[in-house]
Amino acid sequence: MTQSEAFDKVVSIIGPFAKNADALKAATRETKILTDLGVNSARLVDIILAFEDEFNIAIDDDTADKIRTLGDAVDQIIALAKK
Amino acid sequence: MSDHKHRVVVTGMGVVAPNGHGLPAFEAALRAGTSGIRFYQKLQDLKFGCQVGGIPQITDEVKKSYFTDDLLMAMNSSMIYAGIAALDCWKDAGFTRPGDSEDEIDWDTGAIIGTGIGGADTLGELVVPNVNAGSVRRIGSTSVEQTMASGVSARVGGLLALGGQVYSNSSACTTGTEAVINAYYTIREGRSKRVLAGGSEGHSHYIWAGFDAMRVLGRGFNDQPEKASRPLSASTGGFIPGSGAGVLMLESLESAKARGARIYCEIIGANVNSGGQRGKGSMTAPNPVGVRRCIQAALADAGIPGSAIEAVNGHLTGTMADPYEVENWKVALGVEPSGLPFINATKGMIGHALGAAGGIECVATVLQLSRGFLHGSVNCEDLHPSLEPYAERIVRRTVDKKLGIMAKASFGFGDVNGCVLFKNANGL
Numbered sequence: 001m002t003q004s005e006a007f008d009k010v011v012s013i014i015g016p017f018a019k020n021a022d023a024l025k026a027a028t029r030e031t032k033i034l035t036d037l038g039v040n041s042a043r044l045v046d047i048i049l050a051f052e053d054e055f056n057i058a059i060d061d062d063t064a065d066k067i068r069t070l071g072d073a074v075d076q077i078i079a080l081a082k083k
Numbered sequence: 084m085s086d087h088k089h090r091v092v093v094t095g096m097g098v099v100a101p102n103g104h105g106l107p108a109f110e111a112a113l114r115a116g117t118s119g120i121r122f123y124q125k126l127q128d129l130k131f132g133c134q135v136g137g138i139p140q141i142t143d144e145v146k147k148s149y150f151t152d153d154l155l156m157a158m159n160s161s162m163i164y165a166g167i168a169a170l171d172c173w174k175d176a177g178f179t180r181p182g183d184s185e186d187e188i189d190w191d192t193g194a195i196i197g198t199g200i201g202g203a204d205t206l207g208e209l210v211v212p213n214v215n216a217g218s219v220r221r222i223g224s225t226s227v228e229q230t231m232a233s234g235v236s237a238r239v240g241g242l243l244a245l246g247g248q249v250y251s252n253s254s255a256c257t258t259g260t261e262a263v264i265n266a267y268y269t270i271r272e273g274r275s276k277r278v279l280a281g282g283s284e285g286h287s288h289y290i291w292a293g294f295d296a297m298r299v300l301g302r303g304f305n306d307q308p309e310k311a312s313r314p315l316s317a318s319t320g321g322f323i324p325g326s327g328a329g330v331l332m333l334e335s336l337e338s339a340k341a342r343g344a345r346i347y348c349e350i351i352g353a354n355v356n357s358g359g360q361r362g363k364g365s366m367t368a369p370n371p372v373g374v375r376r377c378i379q380a381a382l383a384d385a386g387i388p389g390s391a392i393e394a395v396n397g398h399l400t401g402t403m404a405d406p407y408e409v410e411n412w413k414v415a416l417g418v419e420p421s422g423l424p425f426i427n428a429t430k431g432m433i434g435h436a437l438g439a440a441g442g443i444e445c446v447a448t449v450l451q452l453s454r455g456f457l458h459g460s461v462n463c464e465d466l467h468p469s470l471e472p473y474a475e476r477i478v479r480r481t482v483d484k485k486l487g488i489m490a491k492a493s494f495g496f497g498d499v500n501g502c503v504l505f506k507n508a509n510g511l
Contacts, residue, residue, distance in 0.1 A: 015152075016151075016152035016153055016156065018153075019183070039153075040153070042224045044224075045224045046224050049220075049221060049223055
């Protein structure tokens with residue numbers, strides 16, 4: 001799985017939760033999930049579960065807490081997928 | 084009414100019923116006697132005695148036209164019905180859907196949207212299986228907001244940026260009518276200009292199972308769904324479960340006039356009480372003394388005699404309680420059977436929508452009052468023998484009729500009662 005493939009899947013998963021459609025369209029690795037995309041913070045747990053299902057990985061709470069940007073998500077997912 | 088600070092009127096309505104979504108469709112269905120009761124294979128597969136029910140026909144396309152994807156992921160059926168009915172009601176009352184900014188908050192409007200059972204579908208499909216499997220974290224973030232008792236009103240409050248008091252009441256099958264009455268009290272006391280009021284109930288085999296186990300659901304018409312819900316009928320075998328939502332915008336007369344709102348009718352009196360679960364009353368049966376007191380207290384609240392009531396939209400579910408209810412109306416209003424107001428039953432078309440019943444049926448009542456008709460009570464061609472003396476007063480075919488005052492009452496488990504009196508908008 002390439003960075004680009006992971007990024008596209010992450011954006012696709014987060015898309016339905018994002019209130020800021022313009023920010024979603026212009027999303028980069030630096031885009032912040034909560035503040036830029038307008039995702040309700042309570043929904044982060046649902047997004048983490050969706051990552052687990054999509055990439056067949058397990059994301060513990062400490063790792064989940066490190067994910068602030070789309071790039072963070074991609075990096076953690078790729079690292080876990082290699083294990 | 085001299086101690087009432089404010090007169091209260093209805094300025095908007097929204098309805099999601101098994102036989103129609105939206106006021107035009109619902110009115111047409113009421114007039115035509117269209118049934119919203121259908122056979123559901125799932126109920127047969129699960130060995131329910133009653134395999135029919137009333138579920139609004141709301142497509143995914145319709146849902147997406149009301150709600151964003153992230154909202155839909157956190158809304159069970161009762162929240163979806165409540166949300167659609169409230170948004171329709173809001174628009175019908177002359178308002179536009181607010182945006183996301185803080186200055187869109189309407190500090191003058193509250194909501195009382197009740198539910199009888201709540202998010203049993205979420206409990207059954209999401210919470211219980213995951214907890215039992217030791218997978219609590221797999222529940223995700225949306226179960227609390229979908230199962231908390233106030234879930235339906237909380238969602239509506241957010242959709243409409245309401246800044247007044249927002250809560251859910253729950254009084255079993257009286258819920259929707261009680262919500263309207265509570266809103267009426269709130270406005271007439273001057274505590275709010277406007278309150279969205281009504282009830283919502285989701286459709287779920289987890290909700291309906293308990294009633295099926297109690298053997299209070301009709302089982303004899305699984306192969307003829309449209310005939311299954313039979314209030315007032317000799318051949319009824321129980322009620323048919325329904326679902327949906329009905330929401331009304333209650334508003335002070337001053338507020339309605341100040342903004343030039345269309346007024347459907349005025350609420351002139353109401354009462355809620357309990358029968359104490361004594362005498363003939365119990366957890367599951369109404370004490371007739373309580374029912375009669377409730378009706379009479381509503382009349383006293385309005386300052387009118389029983390003879391002023393021209394029509395009644397009954398609770399009338401299709402159980403053995405129907406003849407007792409009609410008898411209670413006769414005694415409470417102090418009339419002979421031939422002098423009973425016209426009475427009809429909406430549940431023959433939509434089933435018993437539990438906590439939503441009062442909301443949907445208040446909408447039906449106000450539609451009849453404001454549009455000048457009484458809908459027929461379907462499926463009581465074989466009137467219960469005890470009701471023969473009332474045969475001429477039971478509306479069996481839809482008639483055009485200009486009415487002055489109509490009563491709506493609901494009765495629920497817990498021996499709770501609610502009665503509200505609507506008066507047409509003539510002169511307002």
